[in-house]
Amino acid sequence: MSSNMKVESSLNHAQRALFIRFVAVLISFLLIIELIIGAVLFYRLYTEENKLLASMATEYQRIIKFDTDKKFIHVVENNPQRLLDNNIAIFWQAKEVGIPIQFVAGKVWLQPLENIQQYQPQGKNWLTSILLAPYLSLKLPTAAGDYWMIVDIAADYPIVLRQWLSFLIALLILAFFSSVIVWRLINSTLSPLFTLANRLDLVSEGALDLFSKQMLPVTDKSESELSSINRSVSKVMSRLQNAMKNMDNTLDAVAHDLRTPLSRIQLAAEKGLLSQATGEARNRELFDALSDCAEGAEQASRMLTTLMKINDEQIGKRELTLETVNIAELLNTVAGWYEEIAEDKQIILKVLTDGDIVIQTEPNKLLQILVNLIDNAFKYTQQGGAITLAVKKNNRVDCYITVTDNGIGIEQEYQALIFKRLYRVDNSRNTPGYGLGLALSKAMIENLGGNIRVKSTFTLGSQFIITLNSQRRI
Numbered sequence: 001m002s003s004n005m006k007v008e009s010s011l012n013h014a015q016r017a018l019f020i021r022f023v024a025v026l027i028s029f030l031l032i033i034e035l036i037i038g039a040v041l042f043y044r045l046y047t048e049e050n051k052l053l054a055s056m057a058t059e060y061q062r063i064i065k066f067d068t069d070k071k072f073i074h075v076v077e078n079n080p081q082r083l084l085d086n087n088i089a090i091f092w093q094a095k096e097v098g099i100p101i102q103f104v105a106g107k108v109w110l111q112p113l114e115n116i117q118q119y120q121p122q123g124k125n126w127l128t129s130i131l132l133a134p135y136l137s138l139k140l141p142t143a144a145g146d147y148w149m150i151v152d153i154a155a156d157y158p159i160v161l162r163q164w165l166s167f168l169i170a171l172l173i174l175a176f177f178s179s180v181i182v183w184r185l186i187n188s189t190l191s192p193l194f195t196l197a198n199r200l201d202l203v204s205e206g207a208l209d210l211f212s213k214q215m216l217p218v219t220d221k222s223e224s225e226l227s228s229i230n231r232s233v234s235k236v237m238s239r240l241q242n243a244m245k246n247m248d249n250t251l252d253a254v255a256h257d258l259r260t261p262l263s264r265i266q267l268a269a270e271k272g273l274l275s276q277a278t279g280e281a282r283n284r285e286l287f288d289a290l291s292d293c294a295e296g297a298e299q300a301s302r303m304l305t306t307l308m309k310i311n312d313e314q315i316g317k318r319e320l321t322l323e324t325v326n327i328a329e330l331l332n333t334v335a336g337w338y339e340e341i342a343e344d345k346q347i348i349l350k351v352l353t354d355g356d357i358v359i360q361t362e363p364n365k366l367l368q369i370l371v372n373l374i375d376n377a378f379k380y381t382q383q384g385g386a387i388t389l390a391v392k393k394n395n396r397v398d399c400y401i402t403v404t405d406n407g408i409g410i411e412q413e414y415q416a417l418i419f420k421r422l423y424r425v426d427n428s429r430n431t432p433g434y435g436l437g438l439a440l441s442k443a444m445i446e447n448l449g450g451n452i453r454v455k456s457t458f459t460l461g462s463q464f465i466i467t468l469n470s471q472r473r474i
Helices: 007-066 069-078 081-085 126-131 153-204 208-213 227-274 279-314 327-337 339-345 363-380 437-447
Strands: 088-094 102-106 135-141 145-152 323-326 348-353 358-361 386-394 398-405 451-457 461-468
Touching: 007 069, 007 126, 007 135, 007 145, 007 153, 069 102, 081 088, 081 102, 135 153, 145 153, 227 279, 323 327, 323 363, 327 339, 327 348, 327 363, 327 386, 327 398, 339 348, 339 363, 358 363, 363 386, 363 398, 363 437, 363 461, 437 451
Parallel strands: 348 386
Antiparallel strands: 088 102, 088 145, 135 145, 323 358, 386 398, 398 461, 451 461
């Protein structure tokens, strides 16, 4: 393993960090929910105790009003269970000053009461009562004094806390199962990225062939998941691998094809240097040697220049300069350049147009493409043959340009290879050229937003079809 973190290790770290953040956010929300639940439980306790105290006070006040105080005292002293069950105590406070508050019935109050009025709910916040003074008091006035009912809210705190704890346990169980489910979802969702990371690590270690061998199958289910990224990167890496293979093939082909002009230059130079002739004969041999060297150098220069043009087109190095072009006029112009050649080879050259077709394109590149295709047509069309240039529209969507000949044609097995750099069909090896014209044409037409393809029947002829993308139309 290298000193730098691998892609897969980095993705594992990111997955754990994402899960930890999720758990942290989940716990934070659960704590907030638990606080809200606790507040609701204590508020409900406060309001229920307040209602109970008011209900019992109304009942006892009716006894005091319609019977006597003795009747009230008899009721609460002989039936204290109701008061005890609800944690309520009753006290008597005489109107005379200096007489202490006296316990009457109910829950035994251990805490001394100095100002029982402070526990009345009027004008008090429920939260303050719960936190600071967990009591509620209510006055039952009489002629001789006041009876005070007071409830101990804190006595029910254990019940509320048990309920609160039950909610907390339920939320923790929910959080646990949610975390497990989310972890599995994250793991399954990121699985295409883990596969991609593993393959990228292989590439970083130089195993580019293994990357293409581990292509993921395309399924309908994976269309909506991150596997689309995997497939996109796979396509990019496949193109990179193809580019590297093409580069290797191109280098091999360049080395092979340049060997001829370089060998010619070397042999001509050696012949001139080793010549034993003198005088005018030596000057003639040196002149011929230099001529051969210049011709070989020019051949190698043209080949390298064309290869550089193809590379520039494929990487989009040259910025397009779009102009309004009438394709019918352009075809007639190019055909005019080849009239004399057609007459010399006794080849019929025709132009067929479907009216004026005006598009936005770069005329110089389109001209070079047409020239390359027409040159090839003349190379492989025998005397007495025919070459046709045509352009037509397809429902005003795309512009089709065709270059058709009835020459030697191309065998089916070679039709997919003729657009590769420096590739030449075996039966055309004796024809002058470097095998770069069609590769350059393909790179140019793709740079213009179109494509090129071939239809051919061996011994009957070929048709090259250029489709210009409708996005270039005005």
